[in-house]
Amino acid sequence: MAVSDQEYVYYHAGGKRGSRPVLRGANAQETFESIPVVDVSRIFSSNVDERKKVATEIGKACRDVGFFYAENHDVPESVIDETFYAIKKFFAMPLEDKMEVHLHKSAALRGYEPLFETKMEGTGRGDLKEAFSIGDDPWDPEQNLPHPPHPSEPKCNFWPTAYPELRPCMYEYYTRVLAFSRKLMQAFALALDLPETYFDAATSFPMVGVRILHYPPQERQSARDIGIGAHTDYSFFTLVQQEKVAALQVLNANGIWVDAPPRPRTYVVNVGDFLSRITNGAFKSTVHRVLNTSGAERYSMPFFFSPNREATLDIVPTCRMEGVDEKGVNAGEYFMERLRAARWQHPSNQGKPPPKVQDLATSEVTVSA
Numbered sequence: 001m002a003v004s005d006q007e008y009v010y011y012h013a014g015g016k017r018g019s020r021p022v023l024r025g026a027n028a029q030e031t032f033e034s035i036p037v038v039d040v041s042r043i044f045s046s047n048v049d050e051r052k053k054v055a056t057e058i059g060k061a062c063r064d065v066g067f068f069y070a071e072n073h074d075v076p077e078s079v080i081d082e083t084f085y086a087i088k089k090f091f092a093m094p095l096e097d098k099m100e101v102h103l104h105k106s107a108a109l110r111g112y113e114p115l116f117e118t119k120m121e122g123t124g125r126g127d128l129k130e131a132f133s134i135g136d137d138p139w140d141p142e143q144n145l146p147h148p149p150h151p152s153e154p155k156c157n158f159w160p161t162a163y164p165e166l167r168p169c170m171y172e173y174y175t176r177v178l179a180f181s182r183k184l185m186q187a188f189a190l191a192l193d194l195p196e197t198y199f200d201a202a203t204s205f206p207m208v209g210v211r212i213l214h215y216p217p218q219e220r221q222s223a224r225d226i227g228i229g230a231h232t233d234y235s236f237f238t239l240v241q242q243e244k245v246a247a248l249q250v251l252n253a254n255g256i257w258v259d260a261p262p263r264p265r266t267y268v269v270n271v272g273d274f275l276s277r278i279t280n281g282a283f284k285s286t287v288h289r290v291l292n293t294s295g296a297e298r299y300s301m302p303f304f305f306s307p308n309r310e311a312t313l314d315i316v317p318t319c320r321m322e323g324v325d326e327k328g329v330n331a332g333e334y335f336m337e338r339l340r341a342a343r344w345q346h347p348s349n350q351g352k353p354p355p356k357v358q359d360l361a362t363s364e365v366t367v368s369a
């Protein structure tokens with residue numbers, strides 16, 4: 001094949017621009033073509049051998065794909081349904097009610113982001129989605145912290161006055177998914193041949209983000225529009241709850257987009273950059289994107305779970321390699337750096353202009369979801 005005929009897929013991984021050739025036929029490599037399903041009910045078993053068995057399955061999915069469906073989790077269906085009901089009401093509000101909590105008013109980068117505000121792929125109008133984010137906040141009593149916050153700690157979350165019911169609903173969801181995430185974290189430790197409690201101290205008050213998302217339908221993939229451009233997550237791991245509409249796609253080693261449609265009563269779990277980093281890449285932080293060409297409105301809720309803000313995590317002992325000296329990074333700094341990079345219009349970026357397309361093509365510009 002002539003070099004000029006080679007097709008490429010472009011994305012942002014680990015906050016840097018990358019590309020992958022599309023390999024077909026004889027050139028194709030062994031890679032995944034679907035997302036594995038793991039019955040996670042056994043992570044709640046009192047028998048450690050059962051917990052180890054499911055951890056082995058999770059480990060295989062993380063090494064081969066970086067994504068899996070978690071079936072039989074313990075987040076009640078009624079809580080998920082009620083949260084979807086509430087988020088639809090939130091997004092249906094007039095723009096000015098949502099702009100009251102605009103993310104630009106928040107030093108912690110929490111709050112509402114209107115359509116087109118982020119621009120993952122660096123081209124086109126921007127991401128065709130609107131979002132609202134909350135997360136860990138020591139000042140919110142719903143976080144059930146064992147001690148009061150230090151007065152110097154910032155207040156992070158803020159809520160729309162026009163819709164007070166949103167807060168208890170999102171917190172119910174938050175609390176349930178956080179408890180499930182903690183169990184999953186222990187399964188990840190077992191999957192890495194580490195003691196089950198290995199990550200517990202570093203995740204005692206984890207950085208958490210619950211983002212609710214609305215993707216209006218788009219006609220087709222175009223240079224102008226994409227729901228969220230191709231990226232990796234900057235979390236330890238992410239749990240995505242999708243409503244009825246399929247639009248999430250995952251990139252395999254051949255540069256082919258594999259669909260991850262909603263499966264009833266499951267979470268899509270994916271490894272984020274932090275977990276990939278401390279496993280020396282053994283667990284894959286896999287590129288994904290959202291393209292809502294279904295013709296219907298799409299709603300989803302990613303839950304991002306990351307270590308404590310002050311944690312510094314090195315490569316875990318079972319993944320160290322001779323000659324590879326990856327210094328531990330401070331979780332909070334890494335997280336905020338990645339978060340801020342995509343939000344070039346945020347006041348904390350001091351009016352720095354967005355990256356130009358030609359810059360994106362030639363340099364390593366950091367952007368993130």
Ligand SMILES: O=C(O)CCC(=O)C(=O)O
Binds near residue numbers: 300369
């Ligand atoms: O909406 C989805 O299904 C996934 C969203 C996503 O990838 C993200 O917010 O990082």
Ligand SMILES: [Fe+2]
Binds near residue numbers: 231232233288369
């Ligand atoms: Fe993502």
